[in-house]
Amino acid sequence: MLKTQVNNLVRSATFFQHAGISMVFVFMPLIARGSYRINI
Secondary structure, eight states, rough: OOOHHHHHHHHHHHHHHHHHHHHHHHHHHHHHHHHHHHHH
């Protein structure tokens, strides 16, 4: 029982890591574009 809980935790952690990385790659250009517009 504890082993399956640990496996689920590891799985969700890796999933959130990948989701966070992809979200950073998606949002960084948008944020950069917005800041460039504000600066100009």
